[in-house]
Amino acid sequence: MNHTIVALVDDKPGVLNRVTSLFRRRAFNIDSLTVGRTETPGISRMTIVVDAEEQNIERLIAYLVKLVNVIQVFNLSSVPTVNRDLAMIKVGANAENRMHITQIVDVFRARIVDVTNTSFIIEITGDEEKIEGFIDVLRPWGIIEMVRTGIVTMARGTTPLYPNGNGNGHLAPSELIKDAEKTYEMRIKGEKIWPR
Amino acid sequence: MKLIGAQILWESLVREGVEVVFGYPGGANLPIYNALLDSPIHHVLARHEQGAAHMADGYARACGKVGVALATSGPGATNLVTGIATAMMDSSPTVFITGQVTSKLIGLDAFQEIDVTGITLPITKHNYLVTDVSEIGPTLREAFYLARSRRPGPVLVDISKDAQQNSTDWEYDDSPFQLRGYHSDIRPVPQDIQKAGEMIQSARRPVILAGHGVLLSGALGELMEFVERTNTPVAMTLLGLSGFPASHPLNLGMMGMHGEACANHAIQDADLLLAFGMRFDDRVTGDLKGFATGAKKIQIDIDIAEINKNVRVDVALIGDLRETLRQLLDCIEPCTHNDWIATIDEYKGDSAIRDIQNMPDDGLLYAPHVISDLWRYTQGKALLVTDVGQNQMWAAQYYKVDNPVSFITSGGLGTMGFGLPAAIGAKFARPDAEVWVVAGDGGFQMTQAELSTAAQEGIKVNVAIINNGYLGMVRQWQEFFYDRRYSATPMRGPDFVKIAEAHGLKGMRVTQRSEIEEAIRSAQEADGTVVIDFKVEQEDSVYPMVPTGAHLKQMIRRPAPNPVLENV
Numbered sequence: 219m220n221h222t223i224v225a226l227v228d229d230k231p232g233v234l235n236r237v238t239s240l241f242r243r244r245a246f247n248i249d250s251l252t253v254g255r256t257e258t259p260g261i262s263r264m265t266i267v268v269d270a271e272e273q274n275i276e277r278l279i280a281y282l283v284k285l286v287n288v289i290q291v292f293n294l295s296s297v298p299t300v301n302r303d304l305a306m307i308k309v310g311a312n313a314e315n316r317m318h319i320t321q322i323v324d325v326f327r328a329r330i331v332d333v334t335n336t337s338f339i340i341e342i343t344g345d346e347e348k349i350e351g352f353i354d355v356l357r358p359w360g361i362i363e364m365v366r367t368g369i370v371t372m373a374r375g376t377t378p379l380y381p382n383g384n385g386n387g388h389l390a391p392s393e394l395i396k397d398a399e400k401t402y403e404m405r406i407k408g409e410k411i412w413p414r
Numbered sequence: 415m416k417l418i419g420a421q422i423l424w425e426s427l428v429r430e431g432v433e434v435v436f437g438y439p440g441g442a443n444l445p446i447y448n449a450l451l452d453s454p455i456h457h458v459l460a461r462h463e464q465g466a467a468h469m470a471d472g473y474a475r476a477c478g479k480v481g482v483a484l485a486t487s488g489p490g491a492t493n494l495v496t497g498i499a500t501a502m503m504d505s506s507p508t509v510f511i512t513g514q515v516t517s518k519l520i521g522l523d524a525f526q527e528i529d530v531t532g533i534t535l536p537i538t539k540h541n542y543l544v545t546d547v548s549e550i551g552p553t554l555r556e557a558f559y560l561a562r563s564r565r566p567g568p569v570l571v572d573i574s575k576d577a578q579q580n581s582t583d584w585e586y587d588d589s590p591f592q593l594r595g596y597h598s599d600i601r602p603v604p605q606d607i608q609k610a611g612e613m614i615q616s617a618r619r620p621v622i623l624a625g626h627g628v629l630l631s632g633a634l635g636e637l638m639e640f641v642e643r644t645n646t647p648v649a650m651t652l653l654g655l656s657g658f659p660a661s662h663p664l665n666l667g668m669m670g671m672h673g674e675a676c677a678n679h680a681i682q683d684a685d686l687l688l689a690f691g692m693r694f695d696d697r698v699t700g701d702l703k704g705f706a707t708g709a710k711k712i713q714i715d716i717d718i719a720e721i722n723k724n725v726r727v728d729v730a731l732i733g734d735l736r737e738t739l740r741q742l743l744d745c746i747e748p749c750t751h752n753d754w755i756a757t758i759d760e761y762k763g764d765s766a767i768r769d770i771q772n773m774p775d776d777g778l779l780y781a782p783h784v785i786s787d788l789w790r791y792t793q794g795k796a797l798l799v800t801d802v803g804q805n806q807m808w809a810a811q812y813y814k815v816d817n818p819v820s821f822i823t824s825g826g827l828g829t830m831g832f833g834l835p836a837a838i839g840a841k842f843a844r845p846d847a848e849v850w851v852v853a854g855d856g857g858f859q860m861t862q863a864e865l866s867t868a869a870q871e872g873i874k875v876n877v878a879i880i881n882n883g884y885l886g887m888v889r890q891w892q893e894f895f896y897d898r899r900y901s902a903t904p905m906r907g908p909d910f911v912k913i914a915e916a917h918g919l920k921g922m923r924v925t926q927r928s929e930i931e932e933a934i935r936s937a938q939e940a941d942g943t944v945v946i947d948f949k950v951e952q953e954d955s956v957y958p959m960v961p962t963g964a965h966l967k968q969m970i971r972r973p974a975p976n977p978v979l980e981n982v
Binding site: 261273281 | 593594721
């Protein structure tokens, strides 16, 4: 089954590699992946569509959450969402089929963004089904080239997905060393913790 | 204060509480080694970077502080890889610092340039490439923080040579910092604690599965309190050993493939399993479909990705084991399980009959004799570091560790050659401990060059080589499952006594059981590192054994001239 996962990640070099390596390492296959900036500087948003069983998705999300550069992860598979994919399709166009193609473009609420004597570039946004349908209809006219962005997803309603992506406060190192030494003492001084 | 990157590095290490580092210099970390001379930190020169990595790992496991290893770029860094992976699989808090070529040359296949952060991506908890001198201080703070917090693990920091050499204004910053994507404060849901408490209270045949988490979170006292209050028997994972005293009547010993029969039977018969900081490794569970089918399962782990990974659990408590056990103890009344413990005692009796220790002496020297005598003459108080293979399993079975955190071994990755260097690291962590290495003749030869490190440092670790002239564990599998076709397992080793002597160290050879005591005693009295070559029975096997694909009750037991699967 397809699952849509949204991950908020640090906008740093190598982060995309960390995420995709994880999918490879844990033997998951990515269907579609998009990355882009968010309204918060320094945070990117990934929309990942992955085909996996429910049980494995839980595990995958746990691994994603563990990545230090991954701030938050959401599984949007079971909530109402708006999904959009964008495609640019270059089709051959001549005097005979021009009108036909233009009508189809209107019906699908797509847009012609480039015109030459022999071709159109058509832009269409929508969910996956709509775009697949559009491509099927265009195919007989001769698709020269096509590019798609992959799906981006947003949950419906006013609540933002995340409260501005802030983490907890962390201890200063001096306290951490003290902590480690405390644990060390508990670990080593057997007579104290093992009363027998 | 104006400092160069290399000085910032050593100053940061001092601030993180580092007293000793293990490493190997080279072209791309020359500035770091130059600044080392002005630092109070002691540097141990390993003979191979893998050795340095295991030393840092052994150090960390022995004392709980972060172990640090250094290497140069290219081959220096790639030589660390096995050691880093070992630390990763066993959650050992370590920081690895590698030199990298000058940032302008990165990506141009310069001399000794390799993509270290790329190579180590799947075997580190996190890693960094630093090319800006001002980033060295903050990055090291993060690195140490990540290495020691939550589920510990290795963090690698790759620093370009120009970043080491450039200078910047730097003051140590001790203020709390934030990592947006990393929360160390993870606590279980109170309702789940309540639910777990009720399950524990009503269980009739509970068993605790104690793992490495007990040691890592320092939950030894809490575990003891839990066991004593609920009278629940404890089975240990390999890495859980020394998290609970072996001599305690409720300790069942190790579980799993080469676990005690009584532990495996108890797990299969249980109605409640309490997984404390363990991850249901395949060497522990046997066939998953047949694993403890009648038992409800409660798992406490700080790593959310371990929950439901191999075994579905009924209640998951995600958080620090020590804190969680404390909360759990608050809602548990004392209880007894006398019938259950009596049943387990019957299994124990059966095991004793099959134990080679209780069989008539046939004049041969068996590895279990060696380990058992080592246990006797060290009063079970040694800090034992093992290599990997039969020697490791015999050590786990026959060295009944009673001291906390005194059994160090490569469990997850099963890295041959781990023993000697890890022991050297452990000795630096606990100079007063009597450190013993148990290694096979195969594994010992993989890193025996580190004897030279021990000699140069003048430190004392005693090495017991269980020498059977075979790669014993593989030979055992060939015996059981490949018709005794011993392909590439017979191994003619060197004269280990002379190897020791060539390093200026004492070497001894033992061929009879009657010679064991004297050899151990004289090793204990000797000044430096000692190597004892125990020439043991060549074709002895580790029993019991749960073959792959079998469930825990289907053990091959000793003695069995033609091993058979027993359904008990």
